[in-house]
Amino acid sequence: MKKLYAFLLFLLLSLTLSANTITHLKIKGAISPATSSYLSKGFVYALENNSTSILISLDTPGGLSTSMREMIQEILNSPIPIIMYVSPKGARAASAGTYMMYASHVAVMSPGTNIGAATPVSMMKPPNVKDMNLSKTAMQKKVINDSIAYIKSLAQLRDRNISWAINAVKEGKSLSAQDALKYGVIDMMAENEYELWEKLEGKEVKVSTKMIKISQKDATHLHYKADWKNRLLSIITNPNIAYILLMIGAYGIFFELMHPGSVYPGVIGLISGVMALYALNLLPFSYAGLLLIFIGIALMIAEVFLSGFGILGIAGVVSFALGSLLLFDADTLGIGISIPLIMAFSLSSLAFFILLLRFVLKARKSTVVSGVEEMIGMQIQVISKKGSTYKVLCHGEVWSAKSQNELLPNEISYVESISGLILALKK
Numbered sequence: 001m002k003k004l005y006a007f008l009l010f011l012l013l014s015l016t017l018s019a020n021t022i023t024h025l026k027i028k029g030a031i032s033p034a035t036s037s038y039l040s041k042g043f044v045y046a047l048e049n050n051s052t053s054i055l056i057s058l059d060t061p062g063g064l065s066t067s068m069r070e071m072i073q074e075i076l077n078s079p080i081p082i083i084m085y086v087s088p089k090g091a092r093a094a095s096a097g098t099y100m101m102y103a104s105h106v107a108v109m110s111p112g113t114n115i116g117a118a119t120p121v122s123m124m125k126p127p128n129v130k131d132m133n134l135s136k137t138a139m140q141k142k143v144i145n146d147s148i149a150y151i152k153s154l155a156q157l158r159d160r161n162i163s164w165a166i167n168a169v170k171e172g173k174s175l176s177a178q179d180a181l182k183y184g185v186i187d188m189m190a191e192n193e194y195e196l197w198e199k200l201e202g203k204e205v206k207v208s209t210k211m212i213k214i215s216q217k218d219a220t221h222l223h224y225k226a227d228w229k230n231r232l233l234s235i236i237t238n239p240n241i242a243y244i245l246l247m248i249g250a251y252g253i254f255f256e257l258m259h260p261g262s263v264y265p266g267v268i269g270l271i272s273g274v275m276a277l278y279a280l281n282l283l284p285f286s287y288a289g290l291l292l293i294f295i296g297i298a299l300m301i302a303e304v305f306l307s308g309f310g311i312l313g314i315a316g317v318v319s320f321a322l323g324s325l326l327l328f329d330a331d332t333l334g335i336g337i338s339i340p341l342i343m344a345f346s347l348s349s350l351a352f353f354i355l356l357l358r359f360v361l362k363a364r365k366s367t368v369v370s371g372v373e374e375m376i377g378m379q380i381q382v383i384s385k386k387g388s389t390y391k392v393l394c395h396g397e398v399w400s401a402k403s404q405n406e407l408l409p410n411e412i413s414y415v416e417s418i419s420g421l422i423l424a425l426k427k
Helices: 002-018 033-048 065-076 096-103 138-158 162-170 177-182 193-200 228-236 239-258 264-282 287-306 311-327 339-365
Strands: 021-028 051-059 082-086 092-094 106-109 114-116 174-176 204-207 210-213 220-223 379-386 389-394 397-403 412-419 422-426
Touching: 021 033, 033 051, 033 065, 033 228, 051 092, 051 096, 065 096, 065 138, 082 092, 082 096, 082 193, 092 096, 096 114, 096 138, 096 162, 106 177, 114 177, 138 162, 174 177, 228 239, 228 264, 239 264, 239 287, 239 311, 239 339, 287 311, 311 339, 379 397, 389 422
Parallel strands: 021 051, 021 220, 051 082, 082 106, 092 114, 397 422
Antiparallel strands: 114 174, 204 210, 379 389, 379 412, 389 397, 412 422
16 A cells, blocks of 8 residues: 555655746846846756746846846746746836847737837947937947847857848837848747637747747646845845945944944944945946045045035035936946935935034034133132132142232132133132
């Protein structure tokens, strides 16, 4: 009986391992190193679970070229069919997403989606001139020509529209889902996944050198979700989050310099600053914007030590706001820093320095509360007299004093002036 149970268990495991599975991945947002890592791990997950195909739901404005090429290499070298599906309605496969659609074995779009605008954008923008052809440097021409050759090779490999692919890179053209199907840019349209699988059932695609039939009959659908490290990396590399971390780092260190020994602001600022710099190494940013932000921070710190009556602080805030606007290249990454977020930090900084300026002016107008000058006008008590010199009690200390008027022991008098260590008294 035990042998029978063991045999049935072995048979069940064998059937489970050999069962048809389909892995679902979801790519939403800008293409970044986090996206590339997610796709790579998703492919490993699919192969470990004996998946016969991978369905990728795509909605991206574009992103980093390096990450895109890493992902396309994974797609081209996949031993199983990759189905790229631009969904839901209203989604897009712009810029880097266009290359990924061309690289996939099957390209599908939902109605109401679009594809295109695949022109590579440099991190360093050319000068503003009327004739854009004059603004293209030799390096930019090389990048565009390389991108044209790259997408052309993908179009030839998957037998898709070559001329439109070249125009998408060269002229930044885009197409709706219906036009993309009409011009042979994609393979089919589908309202939803149910319709998608109905149309894909029995379809043969060429993977490497062999033909593979796509089928979902008796298939188990698996959904791969990113692990916590990948999710954290995705959050950090979001321009808005990276900007917030940079601000927290700057203000944390700033408050630590204002109040040495506070510890907490300095520690939080240091950790946030390191995380922000890590994010900046992964995101395309403007060096001019970063420099303006650092100049703004330096001016804010200088305001504390040099007491510039708020001028340095306000100049720092202005520099900070301008740098924030220029920091991330939204054209390259597909997303920039939220303007309300920049305004919130800039206005908060301005309010802080107005408050700081108010305290500085108030401190300058207030009476002296420490040092020798603070003793002028202070009440003292005469202890004794020897010749023309008095011994008086002031601030809990015994001082030598002189007076033009005769004073008696225990008499109360006032400090009129100070000469060295001698007090001049008056009644």
